[in-house]
Amino acid sequence: MGGTDPSAKITEQHCFAKPTPEAWITEIAAATMIHPGAVLVGHSPGAIAIARLLAHGPQIRISGALLAAPIKPSRSPHTRRFGQIPPRSAACVAQARTDGQVLTQRSKCGQATRRCDGRINLVLAPRGADKARTIVADQVIDGGGLRRDPVTDATPVIRDLLTCGAARLDPLRLSLDTTPDAHVINKTGQPSRCIFEVGPAARGALSEITAIPDIREQTFRLANELLSTGAEAAPGTP
Structure with a gap:
C-alpha cells in the first residue's frame, strides 16, 4: 500500500531478525x-x-x-x-x-462494480448457499493473494527470462518455476546455476513465502549455498 498510495506513510521498523x-x-x-x-x-x-x-x-x-x-x-x-x-x-x-459492525462469512467473491455515488456493489456467493447476494460497500480490500498473469503482467526482466528460455512458469502458472533451494528452472527443465528466485516470486514452488521470517530463512540458505559452492555458471548453462 505504501508503494502505490501516495497518501500512505510507511513506519520504518528496525531489526526484523530480532523485533522488539x-x-x-x-x-x-x-x-x-x-x-x-x-x-x-x-x-x-x-x-x-x-x-x-x-x-x-x-x-x-x-x-x-x-x-x-x-x-x-x-x-x-x-x-x-x-x-x-x-x-x-x-x-x-x-x-x-x-453490534453488527463486523461480519465474518466464507464466500466466493464475484464482480465488484462502482456505483454512481462512489460506493461499490460487491457480489458474494456464500458457501452452501444456492444464490449469490449483493452488498454495498465503501471499500473492498482483496486479501486473496496475487492473481496477476505472470506473462502479460511480467516485469521486463521476467519477460526476458521467459522469452529466451532461461526460465519457465511453474505448473500452476503463479510465477517462475524453481527448485526448493531457489534455483530458477529453464524451459528444458534444468535448474540454473546462476539465476535464483526468493520471496513471493517463488510462490509457485514454495507456496506461502510472503512473510519476513520465511523470506529471511530462504535468503539465508541461499547465501550459505553461494558462499560454499559459488554461483559460476558452466559454459552454455543459463
Missing part, C-alpha cells in the same frame, strides 16, 4: 501523533504491535485499523515477546460482531 515490541509500538505511536486520524495497517507482527498499542493507549487518535494475518508469536523465539492479541482488543472485535 516496545520499539515497534513506540514507532507506531509516534506516527499517530504526526498523522492523527490515520488508518493503521499492520501485517504479521505489525498487526500484533498495533493491537497492543490500541489496548494500552486509549488516547491514540485513529480512524480505524486493518490487522492482516496476525502472527502466533509463540511459534518463533524471534516473535515470542509480542504475545497474543490483548484481551481488550479481542473483546472489541467480539463486541463489533455482536
